[in-house]
Structure formats: structure tokens, C-alpha cells
Amino acid sequence: MELAAKRFADTVALYPTGRIDHATADSFKAALAPYLAVVAAGRDRAVIDLAGVEYISSVGLRVLMLASKQVKAQGGALAVADLQPVVREIFEISRFNLVLEVFPTLREALAKLSPAALAAFEAA
Amino acid sequence: MRVRFWGTRGSIPVAMTSAEVQRKLVAALVAAAGRGLDTAGKARAFVENELEFSVSHTFGGNSSCVQLETDGPDHVLCDLGSGARAFGNSLLATRGPSGHRFHVFMSHLHWDHIMGFPFFMPAYLPGNHVTIYGCHDTLEEAFRRQNRAPSFPVDFSRMDARIEFVRLEPERNYDIAGLRVRAKRQHHGGDSYGYRIEQRGKVVVYSTDSEHKQDDPEEVAAFVEFFRDADLVIFDAQYSLADAISVKEDWGHSSNVVGVEMCQLARARRLCLYHHEPIFDDERIARLLAETRRLEEITRTDHRVEVWAAYDGLELAL
Numbered sequence: 001m002e003l004a005a006k007r008f009a010d011t012v013a014l015y016p017t018g019r020i021d022h023a024t025a026d027s028f029k030a031a032l033a034p035y036l037a038v039v040a041a042g043r044d045r046a047v048i049d050l051a052g053v054e055y056i057s058s059v060g061l062r063v064l065m066l067a068s069k070q071v072k073a074q075g076g077a078l079a080v081a082d083l084q085p086v087v088r089e090i091f092e093i094s095r096f097n098l099v100l101e102v103f104p105t106l107r108e109a110l111a112k113l114s115p116a117a118l119a120a121f122e123a124a
Numbered sequence: 125m126r127v128r129f130w131g132t133r134g135s136i137p138v139a140m141t142s143a144e145v146q147r148k149l150v151a152a153l154v155a156a157a158g159r160g161l162d163t164a165g166k167a168r169a170f171v172e173n174e175l176e177f178s179v180s181h182t183f184g185g186n187s188s189c190v191q192l193e194t195d196g197p198d199h200v201l202c203d204l205g206s207g208a209r210a211f212g213n214s215l216l217a218t219r220g221p222s223g224h225r226f227h228v229f230m231s232h233l234h235w236d237h238i239m240g241f242p243f244f245m246p247a248y249l250p251g252n253h254v255t256i257y258g259c260h261d262t263l264e265e266a267f268r269r270q271n272r273a274p275s276f277p278v279d280f281s282r283m284d285a286r287i288e289f290v291r292l293e294p295e296r297n298y299d300i301a302g303l304r305v306r307a308k309r310q311h312h313g314g315d316s317y318g319y320r321i322e323q324r325g326k327v328v329v330y331s332t333d334s335e336h337k338q339d340d341p342e343e344v345a346a347f348v349e350f351f352r353d354a355d356l357v358i359f360d361a362q363y364s365l366a367d368a369i370s371v372k373e374d375w376g377h378s379s380n381v382v383g384v385e386m387c388q389l390a391r392a393r394r395l396c397l398y399h400h401e402p403i404f405d406d407e408r409i410a411r412l413l414a415e416t417r418r419l420e421e422i423t424r425t426d427h428r429v430e431v432w433a434a435y436d437g438l439e440l441a442l
Contacts, residue, residue, distance in 0.1 A: 022344065055423065058382050059338040062369050069370075086422050093415045094365035094381045 003031035008124070011045040011117035013106060017052030020060030029063045036067055041075030045117065047109040051082040061096055068100055077101075081109040125326045125442045126193035127356060131186030131207020132434040134333075134362045134377070134399035135236055138185035144405055151179045178410035183400060184436025186210060187236040188332060190358060194323055196302040198225040202319060202330040202358075204256075207436060208240030215246060222251030227301045230258035231332050232316035233266035241267055242276050252285035257292050257300070259307050259317045264289040292317075308350050310334035312376035320350055326442045327354040329392075332399045334360050335368065335376045336386065344389075351390035355442040358434065359383040361397040361412075380416040387429045388420075394440070395420075396432040409433055 001024035004015040012035050020028050032048075039046045048064070050056075056064075064080065071078040079101040083091060091097045103109035110118045131137075152175055161167040171180045189207030192200040199215070201208065215224065224246055231237055246252045256263065267289070271280035292298060294307045294317060304322040309315055311334060318331035329351050337343055351357050363372050365381040380397055387395040397416060400409055413433035420429050432440070 022338075022341065025339070057338075058365055058369075058379075058385055061365060061381075062339055065366070065369055089418065089422055090381075093419045094379070096366050099366045099370060 001028050001031075003028065005035060008110060008118075008120040009114060009116035010043070011047060011110060011114045012039075013110075014046060014048045015052055016048065016050065019055045020053055020063070021055065021057040022059055025057070025059040025063050028060065029066070032063070032067055036070055036078075039071045039074060039076035039078065043076070045077045045113045046071065046079075047103075047106060047113065048078070048080045049082045049106045050080055050087055051084065051106075053087055054084060056087055056090055058094070061090075061094055064096070064100060077113050079103055079109040079113060081106045125195075125323055125328065127328060127358075127440045127442065128191040128193060129189075129207070129398075129434045129436060129438045130191060130211040131189035131203075131205040131240070132183060132398055132400055132436055132438075133185050133187050133402055134360070135187070136402050137187050137206045137236070137239075138402045140182055140185070140406075148179050148406075151175075155179070176410070178406040181435065182406050183409045183433065185402075186436050187239065188231070188399065189240055190330060192303075192321060192328060194302055198227055198301045200301055200303065200321075201226065201228045203231055203237045203332070204228060204239075204241045204244065205237050206240045206243075209243040209245075210436070212240075212244040212246050216249075221246075221249050224252045225301075226252070226254040228254065228256045229305065229307075229319045229321075229330070230256060230260070230263065231310075231318070231330070232312060232314065233258070233260055233262060234314070234333070235270075237333075238266055238270060242271050242278065247283045247285045247287060248278075250284040254285050254287045255290055256287070257290045257305075259292050259294050259309070260315070261291070263291060308347075311337065316376070318350065320354070327356075328442065329354045329357045331358060332360045333376055334378055335374070336378050336382050338369075338382060338385075344386075347386060348389045351386055351392050354387075354390065354392040354394075356394045356396060356440060357383070357387050357390075357392045358396045358398045359386075360399040361416075362399050362401045380412060381419060384416060384420050384423065384429065384431070388423065388425070388427060391427050392429060394430045394432060396434050396438075396440070398434045400433070 081103040186207035187205030188203040316333040362377040365379040
């Protein structure tokens with residue numbers, strides 16, 4: 001499991017790749033931590049782009065749940081975007097689509113979270 | 125071995141409402157329009173073969189009680205929820221009033237798992253023998269307490285069957301009624317215990333009222349071993365995964381998603397969703413089953429897990 005990051009103005013887009021399961025969830029959680037730590041009201045926002053994730057298990061979903069709780073507690077905003085069809089079905093069956101903000105594309109997530117980030121994305 | 129479900133609902137028994145019955149009738153009549161169902165035989169065949177399960181059946185509303193029909197003469201049950209009443213009455217009607225030997229494995233002593241015993245008619249009849257097994261030190265007290273004033277008009281002492289209570293230790297094998305039985309402690313308020321029950325190479329795991337902490341690798345591995353190669357895992361799937369690890373975390377129940385993952389890891393043959401959420405109607409449970417089968421399909425590697433949703437009256441041959 002790899003995690004790349006790209007900044008669009010006040011929003012960081014995070015790009016995990018591979019499977020997020022019992023074997024990789026801990027490293028996913030650790031990789032997210034420094035980015036989540038600075039997400040707060042009036043500061044950074046975060047979008048996790050899941051286009052490169054082919055499978056996510058319950059323990060991986062739990063990492064996303066904890067990330068969302070942490071960011072909310074810090075007054076920030078977190079969304080996920082660009083789910084592969086299998087991952088989108090897993091979100092729907094687990095009802096994670098009801099507890100996390102899920103967008104069809106990274107662009108739509110940025111449009112909702114931050115006009116400045118959207119402008120930076122469009123200019124890139 | 126044959127497994128028969130007498131009570132499958134979680135937390136509290138429920139009954140279909142008139143509105144739900146009417147909805148089923150309307151759906152059935154619309155589906156039957158123009159089919160020329162002018163005899164009872166044609167209508168029955170249509171209901172049995174063509175209507176969706178959630179229209180032609182109900183998942184039912186009795187609380188936890190599962191019968192394991194073994195090779196031996198004794199009756200084996202898991203839990204004594206309200207489904208035990210239906211089991212007892214059926215047995216008396218078909219096999220007579222006395223001479224029965226019962227072995228009951230208790231997951232825990234919450235009300236919905238013991239409430240059928242005051243209405244378990246074989247326990248009032250001399251010549252029957254009931255042994256109730258469990259791992260809680262309050263096993264006997266819980267049953268005696270609910271069978272006395274002010275909770276119930278008939279005192280426990282009026283039960284004329286021979287009734288005994290046997291404490292089991294978890295993680296230890298027992299040979300009972302021709303079965304190899306092992307209990308395992310589970311996460312639930314006041315603890316609950318799952319049972320791995322084996323006979324002649326067939327394995328049933330009864331694991332209800334159990335929350336699985338998926339972020340604890342040791343615990344996951346221990347439960348995977350407990351479920352290992354089971355022919356049937358009866359699994360508490362009361363909540364969605366999202367609920368189970370957020371607003372209902374530490375409420376002591378699990379989800380269909382975790383059930384699929386655990387059975388895949390354990391290479392179990394069948395997963396049976398159990399302890400259904402009492403607010404779910406038949407359409408909702410049928411949808412949950414369809415979604416769970418789909419999840420198993422899209423996440424399958426080299427091992428297929430057959431997925432069922434328990435209903436009152438379901439029989440599975442192993």
C-alpha cells in the first residue's frame with residue numbers, strides 16, 4: 001500500500017494504491033496521520049482519492065472512520081472520491097456511503113470543500 | 125447433522141403488523157394477475173416457486189433458538205429465546221409429552237436468550253430431562269429469577285422435569301450428547317460465548333451477540349481459528365458495518381461485512397446471518413441478504429462462502 005499526496009491550495013489530495021486490508025491497514029493509518037494532524041478549521045482540508053484502491057476491508061474502512069472522526073473533532077473537513085466499482089459497492093453494502101462524504105470525482109470533492117482548491121486543480 | 129432455526133430475531137421478539145401483511149398480499153395479488161390461479165394447487169405452486177421470498181414468507185420474529193438435529197436421540201439447542209416455545213410445542217405435538225432429553229448451550233443470559241424457557245412446556249412435564257450448559261457463573265440464577273414472582277406467575281420449582289445446570293469453561297473441549305463442544309468468550313455486555321460444535325466431521329459454529337474488533341490482529345486470528353473450515357457459521361449480523369464501528373461501537377454486535385470477511389479467512393462453507401435487527405422488515409432483511417451475497421461474490425478469491433439469512437423455520441442439512 002502506497003500513499004502519494006498532492007496539494008491544491010488549502011486542500012491536500014491523498015492517493016493510496018493497492019489493497020487496504022488486515023495486512024496493510026496499519027501502514028495506511030500511519031501514512032495518513034501527518035496529513036490528518038494539520039486538517040482543521042481555517043486550515044487544510046483533505047480528500048482521499050481512492051481510484052488506485054482495488055479493495056478495502058472492514059479494518060480499512062475503520063481507518064477511514066477514525067480519520068473522519070479525528071478531522072471532525074479538529075473542526076476540519078475530509079472527503080473520499082473516485083471509488084473503483086468494487087470499492088463503491090463495498091461502501092454501499094457497509095453503509096459507509098452514509099457516514100462519509102463520498103464524491104464521484106476528485107474535482108467534485110474539491111468543488112464542495114474549497115473554491116481555492118478547485119481553482120488550483122483546474123489550473124494544474 | 126441438520127440445523128433448524130426456531131428463533132432468529134435479535135434483542136426482542138417482533139411480529140408482522142397488519143400493514144406489512146397487507147403489503148405482501150397486494151404484492152402477491154399484483155404478481156398473480158392474469159395467471160389463472162383458480163385452484164389451491166396452482167396458487168400454492170405460484171407462491172412457492174415464483175414469488176419473492178420477502179413476499180411469500182417472513183423471516184419471523186422469535187428471539188434466539190437454534191436446534192441441532194444430531195445422529196443421537198437427544199435434543200440439542202443453542203439458546204432459549206422465544207423460539208424455544210415453538211420448538212417445545214412442536215416436539216410435544218409430534219413426539220409425545222415425556223421421555224425427552226435436552227442439552228442446551230447458552231450464549232449468554234440476556235433476556236432475549238432466556239425468555240422462552242418459562243413457556244417451554246417440556247420443562248413442566250415429568251419424565252423429561254433438561255441440562256442447560258453455559259460459561260456464566262449466574263447461569264442458574266438467571267433462569268430461576270425469571271421464573272418467579274413478580275416476573276412470572278409460575279415458580280421454577282413447579283417445573284416437573286429434571287433440570288440441571290452445568291458450567292463450562294471456555295477454550296476447553298467437552299463431549300456432550302455425542303458432540304465435541306468448545307466455547308469461546310466473545311465481546312458483548314457481560315460477555316457472551318460462541319460454541320464450536322462438531323460431529324462426524326461436520327462443524328457448526330454458533331456465534332451470536334458478538335462484536336468483532338477487527339483492529340486487533342490476535343483476536344481476529346483467534347476467531348478465524350474458531351470458525352476454521354466450519355460447514356456453517358451462524359453469525360450475529362445485526363448492524364451495518366458503519367453502525368457497528370461508529371454510533372453502535374461497543375454495543376456488542378457485528379455486521380454482515382465482518383461475517384463475510386471472517387468466513388473467507390476461515391474458509392467456512394456457509395455463513396448464516398442471524399440475530400436480525402428488530403426494526404428491519406422482511407424486505408430489508410432480504411435486501412441485506414442480497415447485498416451480502418454480492419459482497420461475497422465481489423471479494424471472493426479462491427474460496428466460495430455460501431450466504432444465507434436465517435429465518436424462523438429454516439432448515440439446513442450439513
